[in-house]
Amino acid sequence: MVKKTDSPFTTVVLECPVPSKFHLPQLKPFDGLKDPLDHLNIFKTTLGLQQPPDKILYCSFLTTLKGVAREWFTKLPTSSIDDFEQLSSSFLCHFVGGQHPKRPADHLLTIKQGEKETLRSYVKHFTRETLEVDEADDKVQLTAFKAELKSKEFxxxxxxxxxxxxxxxxxxxxxYMNAEDALVRIEEVEKPNKRERKGR
Structure with a gap:
C-alpha cells in the first residue's frame, strides 16, 4: 500500500512487501563520521544483484544508519525525495565532509592475486579496492580483474x-569459488587418510 504522509518521500510505503529471496544488507551502521560514498557504494553493491525496487531500498537504507545519520534521515523535509538516486545525492551532500580522496581507475591494475591466494580472498580484496577508485566503469574493472587471475581453467x-x-x-x-572451497574440504579430509597410509 502506498500513501501520502509527512514522510520525506513523495510517496511512502506503509506496507512494504519484501520479496521472498530478499536479504537485508549486514553493513556496519553509518554514524556520519566515516566516508559516506564508501557506505553508499557498499550498500548499492550488496543489494545490486538483488535489484530491489526503490521502496525496498528506502527501508533498507534506513537500517544502515545510526546516530546523527539516522537523525538526518528522519528530519528530511516532507515530500522532498522522489527516488533513491535523489536520496543518495542528499545523503552525500550532507555528509561529504567525511569523504576520502579517490584513487584513479588505473589503480585497479595494481591489484594482483597472490600465488597462493584463494579466489575468494582475491575477490574480496579487489571489491574493497574498487570502492576506493573514482569512476571505474565495468570495462576497466573487468580488464583489471581478469588480468591477474591465477586459475588457467577460469x-x-x-x-x-x-x-x-x-x-x-x-x-x-x-x-568457481564454491568449487575451490569444495576441493579444499576434500583435501582436508584426505590428508589424515594419507598420513595413516604412510604410517603403516
Missing part, C-alpha cells in the same frame, strides 16, 4: 564465454 572459460558487466563476472566467479 581464464579459458572467460575467453570462451566473454562477460560484459562486473555483476555477471561476480556471479560466474561465485561458482
Amino acid at each position: 581464464v579459458v572459460s572467460l575467453a570462451k564465454n566473454p562477460l560484459w558487466t562486473m555483476a555477471e563476472m561476480l556471479l560466474k566467479t561465485q561458482k
